[in-house]
Amino acid sequence: MAxxxxxxxxxxxxxxxxxxxxxxxxxxxxxxxxxMARNLARHRASNTxxxxxxxxxxxxxKAEQLRAEIGADKVQIAESAEQLVLECDVIFTSxxxxxxxxxxxxxxxxxLQANPPTKNKILVEMSTIYPSLAGxxxxxxxxxxxxxxxxxxxxxPPAAADSANLICILAxxxxxKKEVAHILVPAVGKKAMDLGGNLQKAPMFKLIGNSMIxxxxxxxxxxxxxxxKAGIGAPTAYELVKDLFPAPPFINYGRKMVTDEFDGLKGFxxxxxxxxxxxxxxxxxxLNSPMPVVDAAHGHILTARAIHEDQKHRGEAKYDVLDWSAxxxxxxxxxxxxxxxxxxxxxxxxx
Numbered sequence: 491m492a493x494x495x496x497x498x499x500x501x502x503x504x505x506x507x508x509x510x511x512x513x514x515x516x517x518x519x520x521x522x523x524x525x526m527a528r529n530l531a532r533h534r535a536s537n538t539x540x541x542x543x544x545x546x547x548x549x550x551x552k553a554e555q556l557r558a559e560i561g562a563d564k565v566q567i568a569e570s571a572e573q574l575v576l577e578c579d580v581i582f583t584s585x586x587x588x589x590x591x592x593x594x595x596x597x598x599x600x601x602l603q604a605n606p607p608t609k610n611k612i613l614v615e616m617s618t619i620y621p622s623l624a625g626x627x628x629x630x631x632x633x634x635x636x637x638x639x640x641x642x643x644x645x646x647p648p649a650a651a652d653s654a655n656l657i658c659i660l661a662x663x664x665x666x667k668k669e670v671a672h673i674l675v676p677a678v679g680k681k682a683m684d685l686g687g688n689l690q691k692a693p694m695f696k697l698i699g700n701s702m703i704x705x706x707x708x709x710x711x712x713x714x715x716x717x718x719k720a721g722i723g724a725p726t727a728y729e730l731v732k733d734l735f736p737a738p739p740f741i742n743y744g745r746k747m748v749t750d751e752f753d754g755l756k757g758f759x760x761x762x763x764x765x766x767x768x769x770x771x772x773x774x775x776x777l778n779s780p781m782p783v784v785d786a787a788h789g790h791i792l793t794a795r796a797i798h799e800d801q802k803h804r805g806e807a808k809y810d811v812l813d814w815s816a817x818x819x820x821x822x823x824x825x826x827x828x829x830x831x832x833x834x835x836x837x838x839x840x841x
Contacts, residue, residue: 498681501668514673515544515578517571517594518617519552521759522644523584525651526616526678528556530582531564533677542566546574572601579610580673582642585617587765592623599630607636612666614642618700618762620769621690624661628689638666641689643696644679647742647758654678661685661692697773700766701784706739708787711818714747715825724748724832746815750832754811760798763814764791790820797829 514534516527531543546568547553557565568574575581575598585591598613615627624641631637640662650656656679660667664687671682685691710731714724728748731740746752754760767788774781794816801807808830819829828834 499671499675500682500684501664501671503672504665504669513541513544513578513580515546515568515574515581516584517546517574517581518584518586519545519547519549519556520584520586521648521755521757522651523547523616524552524556525648526582526584526644526656527565528560529651529654530673530677531556531560535564537677544568544574544578546571571597575601575611575613576605580612580614580669582614582616586762587617588619588623591615591617591619592626595627595630599634602631602634602637606634609636610666611637612640612669613637614640614670616642616644618643618696618766618769619693620772621694621697624689624693638663639689640666640670641692642670642674643692645696645699646679648756649742650738651678655680658682659685659692659695662687662689694773697766697770701770701781703739703743704763704767704770704787705783707743707815707817708783708790710740710744710747711790711821714744714818715821715827718822718827718832719825743815746813747818748832750830752813752816752830753809754813754816755809757813757815760791760795760812760814760816763817764788764795767791787817790817793820793823794818794829797823801830 514530516523516530519527527543527545534540534543542562542564544566545553545556550567553565553567557567568577571594581598583591583594585594595613595615602611613631615624624639628639631639640660642658642660644651644656644658646656654676658671658674658679658681660670660682667684675682685695714727717724717727725748728744731744746757767784770781770784771788774784791814794812797819798807798812798816816830823829
C-alpha cells in the first residue's frame with residue numbers, strides 16, 4: 491500500500507532534515523471538505539502522531555460534528571479564519587464559490603500582513619474556481635514573506651472523498667507542491683498530478699475534467715430519455731452502460747438517473763454544477779474552443795433547477811437540494827416525460 495501510494499506521487503519526499511510542518515489547518519467542511527478533513531486528521535493521528543488538525547468552518551456545527559466523530563485528540567477548532575492562518579504551517583481551503591474564496595483569502599492576507607510569517611507557510615486552494623482567480627490570490631499573497639500559494643483542486647464525488655480515493659491536481663511552487671503531495675496521498679487521495687508552476691493550470695485542468703463529467707451526464711440523459719420514448723426503458727439502457735462503459739461516472743450517475751436519486755446533499759449540488767458549467771463555457775469562449783455538449787448540459791441544468799424551484803414553492807419537492815445528475819429532467823421534459831419521476835407519465839408500451 492505504501493509503495494503504491496509513493497508511486498502515485500510525482501515528487502520525491504521532502505528533504506530531511508528540513509522544514510518541519512507542525513500544524514495543518516483546513517477551512518471549509520462542506521460536502522467534500524468534511525470528508526477530506528476527517529481523513530487527513532485520522533491519517534495524521536495514526537501515522538505521524540503530530541498535533542491535531544485545526545479546522546474552521548463558518549457554521550461551527552460542522553466543525554463540532556467532526557470533532558465529535560473522530561475525537562478532540564485529532565481535531566482542534568479554530569475560533570476564526572485569522573487564527574487558522576496564523577497558527578498553521580499548511581492551510582487547505584475547500585469552499586463553495588469564487589466570491590467566497592476571494593473573501594477568505596483577503597482575510598488571510600490581511601492577517602498575514604499584520605503578522606508576517608517567520609517560516610514557510612503554504613496555502614492550498616482546493617475549490618473549483620475560474621483560473622484567473624488563482625492569479626488574483628497570488629497577487630494578494632505575493633508581498634507576504636515566506637508565504638506560498640498552491641492550487642490543488644481534486645477530482646471525485648463525495649463518495650470518493652469519503653473513501654480517500656480522490657485525484658489531487660497541484661500547481662505552483664515546486665517545493666510547496668512536494669510538501670502538499672505527501673500530506674494528501676494517501677490520506678486524502680490515491681494520486682497527485684503535477685500541472686507545473688503556473689497556478690492557473692490546476693483550476694483550468696479541473697474545469698476540463700468537469701467538462702468530461704458534464705458531457706457524460708448529458709450523453710446518459712439523452713440516451714435514457716430516448717430509450718424511454720422508444721419503449722425500451724432507461725433501466726435496460728443502463729444495463730448496457732454497465733457492460734460497455736464500466737467507468738465510475740457512467741455507472742454512478744447512470745444509477746442516479748434511472749432510480750431518480752437526485753439528493754444533492756449526498757452528491758454534487760446542482761448549483762455547483764451550474765457554476766462549473768458557467769466557468770467551462772467562459773473558458774471555451776476565451777480560448778475559442780467550442781464545447782456544445784456543455785452548452786446542452788447547461789441548458790438542461792437550468793431546466794431542472796427551474797422545475798425544482800417551482801416544486802419547492804408549491805411544497806412538492808422531494809429533495810431540498812438537487813444533485814447535478816438531475817439535469818436529466820431537461821431531456822425528459824423536452825421529450826414529454828415527467829421531470830423527476832421516471833414512473834410517470836405513461837410510457838410507450840413495449841411490444
